[in-house]
Amino acid sequence: MSTEESNNGVIFVKVPEDLPVINEHFKFIERKINISSTVLEKGEILIKNVYLSLDPYMRGRMRVSEKNEKNYINAFSVGKVMEAGGVGVVIASNNDQWKKGDLFSGYIGWEEYTKVSPAAAKNALLYKQALKDALDNDISLSYFLGLLGMPGMTAYVGLFMIGKPKQGETIFISTAAGAVGQVVGQIAKIKGLKVVGSTGDDSKVDYILNELKFDHAFNYKKVDIDQTLKETCPEGIDIYFDNFGGETLDIVLTHLNINARVIACGMISQYNNAKSTSYGIKNLGLIIPRRIIVHGFIVFDHYKEYYESFQKDMVQWLKEGKLKYKEYVVNGIENAPQAFLDMFNGKNFGKLIIKISDL
Amino acid sequence: MSTEESNNGVIFVKVPEDLPVINEHFKFIERKINISSTVLEKGEILIKNVYLSLDPYMRGRMRVSEKNEKNYINAFSVGKVMEAGGVGVVIASNNDQWKKGDLFSGYIGWEEYTKVSPAAAKNALLYKQALKDALDNDISLSYFLGLLGMPGMTAYVGLFMIGKPKQGETIFISTAAGAVGQVVGQIAKIKGLKVVGSTGDDSKVDYILNELKFDHAFNYKKVDIDQTLKETCPEGIDIYFDNFGGETLDIVLTHLNINARVIACGMISQYNNAKSTSYGIKNLGLIIPRRIIVHGFIVFDHYKEYYESFQKDMVQWLKEGKLKYKEYVVNGIENAPQAFLDMFNGKNFGKLIIKISDL
Incomplete structure (x- = not known):
């Protein structure tokens, strides 16, 4: 028997000219997901989202999408759930390299559950072991959206x-x-x-x-x-x-x-x-x-060249007590739009994280 | 018996706020020099100036001089003859490396004759042979203030x-x-x-x-x-x-x-x-x-690293007919102030050169 879970999220509505307005430019919506009946294509995985990263650069994705634009990341799609970096746990997989229970960090949606494409699942392999090591060493997984992300x-x-x-x-x-x-x-x-x-x-x-x-x-x-x-x-x-x-x-x-x-x-x-x-x-x-x-x-552009030494140096400095990291955690996906806007007024004290669920 | 020659020049009068005004901020003055009685300290040389280079960067030298300023070149001194790159010929020398008749390129004054310091005379050695080669090959010496300078x-x-x-x-x-x-x-x-x-x-x-x-x-x-x-x-x-x-x-x-x-x-x-x-x-x-x-x-900053390859490449391309160079020559040191101002309105068509005398 299948059961429905809430899968609330935030969708992009309209390109803002200046400061985005909640409901006019992006809005929280209530939805449901039936996990056991969710179909995964070959290579896809289903993530239960735990932490969502909101960052200033994302304002730049709230733009009109043009052909051949000179930008490093695509614009948000009107009518679709907005994207963000996140951390979660695999709850279903049709991918040999991921199994239920694996920790995941990569692009997810501003939502409770995200179906991740085969390509994105492949990219996320880079962080899989480091997430596990962090969990074993009592390092907060949210750090993968900040200090270690x-x-x-x-x-x-x-x-x-x-x-x-x-x-x-x-x-x-x-x-x-x-x-x-x-x-x-x-x-x-x-x-x-x-x-x-x-x-x-x-x-x-x-x-x-x-x-x-x-x-x-x-x-x-x-x-x-x-x-x-x-x-x-x-x-x-x-x-x-x-x-x-x-x-x-x-x-x-x-x-x-x-x-x-x-x-x-x-x-x-x-x-x-x-x-x-x-x-x-x-x-x-x-x-x-x-x-x-x-x-x-x-x-x-620089992950290939710098990620390894970054990871090594940062974990080392963290172990030596040379690094601190302040986070500003807002609970609940429904609070993400306001938290995003507050960031531009500096209300967040430290790295802004949305906590969507417990691990 | 000593004779006097004219040694007219242009002196810096006052720091301008915006566009300099002739006579208010810099002015032409008439002077004399007695060449045969001019005393040269050890290492000094006396140059009869032939070409003077006026360039936009010189506007930046018409500033208030401050201690420890972060600039690459000193401000013009109020009451003194203004400096510029130039080409001339040595007419008297108290320097073993320079003799009467040698061609010279380096910093001179906006004037007919300039007494060059030992340090500046040493710096100018870099161009001595190239000037001679140019003369032998019918390349205009004024190019040392432009294409080859x-x-x-x-x-x-x-x-x-x-x-x-x-x-x-x-x-x-x-x-x-x-x-x-x-x-x-x-x-x-x-x-x-x-x-x-x-x-x-x-x-x-x-x-x-x-x-x-x-x-x-x-x-x-x-x-x-x-x-x-x-x-x-x-x-x-x-x-x-x-x-x-x-x-x-x-x-x-x-x-x-x-x-x-x-x-x-x-x-x-x-x-x-x-x-x-x-x-x-x-x-x-x-x-x-x-x-x-x-x-x-x-x-x-980059002469040491690039001058040799520059000189080699440019002369080569010049010989191959791959480089042209347009100059805008104004005759007479008395016309230098107006020519300098006209440069900021783009009146010069090509590199602005003041011709002070014949070689």
Whole structure:
């Protein structure tokens, strides 16, 4: 006899111009799934979703899909469940490499159960053993969406590939208490850099300063950024890990040293601006006399080259107690839309995770 | 018996906020020099100046000099003769490595005669033989201020070091008929790229299209730049050699391909803007999804690594008839200030050279 389970989710409704509005642009819907009667094609697996990762880059997927567009990831499809990175457990499989009970990390939907395609199931094999090891070592599986997942890789690849950090240099990080920023700062400390970070909340300032041991931190909403950088980085800035964009980037440009590197990782301050209200960067011309590199990157390009050393280094540093990682866990898929919007106002303190179910 | 010669020159008077004004910010002055009674300290040489190079970067030297400033070249000194690259002939020497009659290329003043310091005389040794070879081969010595000098090196280093051109790629060049642009385009053609250039004058469009054989060229003042790039580069742009900055850069960003390189060489459109009127770049965020590198550079950093291959390649291509070079020669040091200002309005058609005297 088959039973029905709830399989509630969030679907994409309409492309927003600026800040998305719940129900107008994306909405929570109630659905059912009959697990025992779900048909899996050859290679497919069915995942019971446990954790869902919401990240700023996903705002970029809420766009009009065009042919031949120059982007690294496809737009969300109108009328379909939205996609996200996630962690779950296999509850049914028509794939030789996956069996019921296996831990899974990869793309899932904003929903309770996801049928994963053969191709996605194959990609996810990369993390299978590491998830099992983590479970055995009491490392939270949600870390595979943060410290040990895409945001952690983003920090690692951006810092080493573009930043090329040297002991004694000064790095400035915006959105420094975020999913990526907190990892950047801690790795930079391990490598002997002076680390300065900005964030938009006093409790986050306290965290990166006193828990993560940044050298300086400030609340960009409360201080004169230019003056504060003069005071905290009188020697200038060698590496800027930019998660924020906008006016902060413009001001930081004036504080960069000769041969500085700007790791263009994200520009969360600009993601919800219609084009007409985008901030215009006026100090870009300084990159010429100061020989500065501004380098945009997408972490997905660099897994082959960096994933192994990332995984090794991070687990090692974690074991040595050199890495902390703050998460902001919101319970229930029905709360995902509001949590996503709150992220753009910095309400999440640490990596935003939606907990969908228990393991 | 000693005789006096005229040694007229141009002195720096005051730091300009925007476009410099003759007599207010820099001015022509009449002076005399008594050559036979000029005392040369050990290592100094006296040059009779023949050609003077005026280049857009020199606007950046008309600034307030600050301690520990992050710049590649010092500011002009108020009350002193302004400096520039030049070509001349040694007419007196207290230096074992230089004798009367030797050809010289290096920093001189905006004046008829310049006493060159021991350090500068030593630096200039690099070009001594090449100048002699050029004279023997009927190559104009003024080319050492253009095609075979700093602007040519700028084109070469920027294109190869940052642009990393690959056959079949598309390059777009702004200020394409200028001292640097015309060299970039021709080298890119030699390397099998599709070359598109913009300039601000119809006769320059005609020149780069019909003489230099660019694939496309347009007058940015007369067309819709965005639409024109859509039509001429439907495949997108892989390399942008930016001499112009401002709105053109902002529009070009939207046409760049994934993994494109922006060679940030100059931003002539912005050099005379007070900070309040600088153009704000709104599309910089595109460098993230498209993984674009924007790299500022100063040619003076790269002589050691690139000068030899530059000299060899350029002379070879020149002999093979693969390189043309248009100069815009203004006679008389007294006309240098106006010629400098006219350069920012694009009045010079080709590399701006001041001819001070006959060889």
